[in-house]
Amino acid sequence: MSASLFRAGFWVSLLSLLTTTSGGPTKERHQSQAMKFLGLLLCVAFPVVRCHDISAGTPAGFLHTHGPINGSPLKRRITSLQGRNNKVDPDEELLFITNHRMNVPDGEESVGQAASQPTSVSFDEKNNDASGNVHFCESGTDDEHKEIFSEKFLARLRNSKAETILFSIHGFNVQPTDALDETAKIQAQFNTMAAERGDDAGRVKVVGLIWPCGDKIGIIRDYWDDRRRAYASVCGFERVLAKVLRADERMLTNQLPDPETDLLMQKNVSIMAHSMGNRVLWQTLIRADEMYPIEGIFRDIFMVAADVPNNVLDEPSSICMAADRVSVYYASDDLPLTYSLGRIPSGWRQRIGRLGPAKMDRVHKNVWEIDCSRFNNKLGGRLYGHGYHTPQVRLDDQDYPNPVLRHAWQTMIDRQVDTMGKPEEARSLVLSLLYSQKKAGQQQFERGS
Known part of the structure; x- marks a missing residue:
């Protein structure tokens, strides 16, 4: 049902585009706009309404595939963190930072004050507004995580077995449980790649950055609310960045920290x-750039299916200044970005996650665009070609890490972007499903030799 409505919306919208003429009568233009709006509703709004299968007791919307437990059907998931293997982390822990409102066991909100001992906390599922507090936590079960506070949190990162720390920011309409699931899946695939090279421990440690998202009926309401929450999260994550950089110490003492x-x-x-x-990333870096230097603070920034305008990397760009390398993964048939509601008030400007940067000659020289159109709909079907960066690849009866994650991991390990056989100066690349399989075979060959 959902897929049929989505396809119907797509063809209605396509027909409206083909029949639109810039100089046509006003009536025709109004009809075309009406068809576009109808297509948008069919594509985006209706398929995600939570339709319940009475016999199964679970919702059938393509964005919500699990039913409720012990509470509002829009707030809880059957999937439990108790079933997640937090020990996939190189240090047998799964860390995350969040500005989601949190509860302590007695129901009061944790305010994130310094404490000598870890504090048990849980996500406040009744309130998805961005909190003014930032919480540095270790993942536990659904109902209990440990807030370990920034000093101990950063100490754990410094003492990690991994040589690279990758912060991972989820997209919109993602609940905390799903965000932590995604973090664990990314970590597990990185571990697989490390094992292929014969490494005992993971080379990369993944840390989740969780911002509050809505879980309403229908994606349109969620989109606008989540956009507001994304902007509201900027202040909190800028404070996180300042703590990681020890920005105050650098500015006040004018010397490098210990x-x-x-x-x-x-x-x-x-x-x-x-x-x-x-x-969230884009606006956080803009805010930080106004207060302290951010040049080269990251080795790599990976922008996957990014729902931001396609000119955000045009010079000057805070994103490009903040990283040695910026990799943009995009797919032309990413349908949620094709009908991104964020384009309506901004003159229908294309999203960088759909067609890449507007003009590569206008962006910084440390930007690479990687076309994922060959496989995004094969891996990201649940979100119609949008969530293609985490599912594993099944080829020849064997599972392989996701091509996007493989390419990003290779970039972090080699400290240069893998141009996949093209000249080193090439900045426009094409990724395929076979990339991960070929890399796995190459690793086995090198270990065997």
């Missing part, structure tokens, strides 16, 4: 953002 206690001197730090998470 290498033994400074994360950037101990580890390579990178960041990956998906969908609307790129809006």
Whole structure:
């Protein structure tokens, strides 16, 4: 039902585009706009309404595939963190930072004050507004995580077995449980790649950055609310960045911090953002750039299916200044970005996650665009070609890491973008499903030799 409505909406919208003429009568233009709006509703709004299968007791919307437990059907998931293997982390822990409102066991909101001992906290599922507090936590079960506070949190990152720390920001309409699931899946695939090279421990440690998202009936309401929450999250995540950079110490003393206690001197730090998470990243770096230097603070920034305008990397760009390398993964048939509601008030400007940067000659020289159109709909079917960066690939009865994750991991390990046989100066690349399989075979060959 959902897929049929989506396809119907797509063809209605396509027909409206083909029949639109810029100089046509006003009536025809109004009819075309009406068809576009109808297509938008069919594509985006109706398929995600939570339709319940009475016999199964579970919702059938393509964005919500699990039913309720112990509470509002829009707030809880059957999937439990108790079933997640937090020990996939190189240090047998799964860490995350969030500005989601949190509860302590007695129901009061945790205010994130310094404490000598970890504090048990849980996500406040009744309130998805962005909190003014930022919580540095270790993942536990659905109902209990540990807030370990920034000093101990950063110490764990410095003492990690991994050589690279990758912060991962999820997209819109993602609940905390799903965000942590995604973090664990990314970590597990990185571990697989490390094992292919014969490494005992993971080379990369993934840390989730969780911002509050809605879970309403229908994606349109969620989109606008989540956009507001993304902007509301900027202040909190800028404070996180300042703590990681020890910005106050650098500015007040005008000298480098102690290498033994400074994360950037101990580890390579990178960041990956998906969908609307790129809006959080983009605005956070703009805010930080107004207050302290951010040049080269990240080794890599990976923008996956980014729901931001396609000119955000035009010079000057805070994103490009903040990283040694910026990799943009895009897909031309990413339908949620094709009908991105964020384009309506901004003159229908294309999203960078759909067609890449507007003009590569206008962006910084440290930007690479990677076309994922060959496989995004094969891996990201649940979100119609949008969530293609985490599912594994099944080829010849064997599972392989996701091509996007493989390419990003290869970039972090080699400290240069893999141009996949093209000249090193090539900045426009094409990724395929076979990429991960070929890399796995190459690793086995090199180990065998």
